[in-house]
Amino acid sequence: METVYALLQEKSIRDLSMEEIAKHAGVGKQTLYKWWPTKTALVMAMFHERAGATQEIAANNSTAENAIRGRVQRLIAAFNSPLGKIMADLIAEGQSEPDILKDLYQRHIGQRRAAAIAEVERxxxxxxxxxxxxxxxxxxxxxxxxxxxxxxxxxxxTEHYGDELVDQVMLPLLV
Known part of the structure; x- marks a missing residue:
């Protein structure tokens, strides 16, 4: 996972190969294929491991506006980290491999979207x-x-962009 993460800082998913991952990780290609049937499956596993580590639960005593503002800021921070490039690469790859988008939505985006919707409904x-x-x-x-x-x-x-975005979209809806 560390090797995939490091290599994706230098190149796109499309340009990455299982041979290169195996070489840098010091393992045989067969070992990789034993656990992940495709390069994309390996990248998705690494992404979900890394992105899952940053998942958080909003405080119930927070206002909906503050909860959403916090989510916006955390997403912007994540997208300014190496995970942002990986997310963009996964979305790009998903244009020709729809299963990537389906998995990305089901295991990552959809869960976070549902939690954010629940905060707004609250x-x-x-x-x-x-x-x-x-x-x-x-x-x-x-x-x-x-x-x-x-x-x-x-x-x-930027954080400033996130704050302006929340102000522009949410403030008209505040009672």
Whole structure:
């Protein structure tokens, strides 16, 4: 896993080979294939191991706005780390291998999206957010903008950007 993580700092998933991973890890290629049937499966396992280590639970006593603002800031920080490049590479690879996107969504993005939606719904229930707030659409607007910047590099992913984004999207919905 360490070898894959290190190599992906230098090259894309597409340019990485099982032979190169085995050589750098000091193992036989057969050993890799014993545990991971494909290079992509190995990269996904490494990604889920690394990304899972950064998963956190929001405090229940936090406002929905603060909980979402924290999620935005943590995602931006993750995307500014080596995991951001790996996420972008996985999404790129997923364009020709749809199973990658399916796995990425089921094991990573979908879980985090559901937790964020629950925080927004909690804010609606508590009266913090307008009753007509569409939680899924709100989360897609916020996090979609961050993924847009990650993938298209249309602007910097900074803490300031994250705060402005939350202000622009969420403040009109606050009661």
């Amino acid at each position: 804010g609606v229930t508590s009266g913090e957010l307008r009753a007509d707030t569409n939680a899924g659409l709100l989360i897609d607007a916020l996090f979609g903008a961050i993924y847009y910047r990650l993938l298209l590099k249309s602007g910097p992913l």
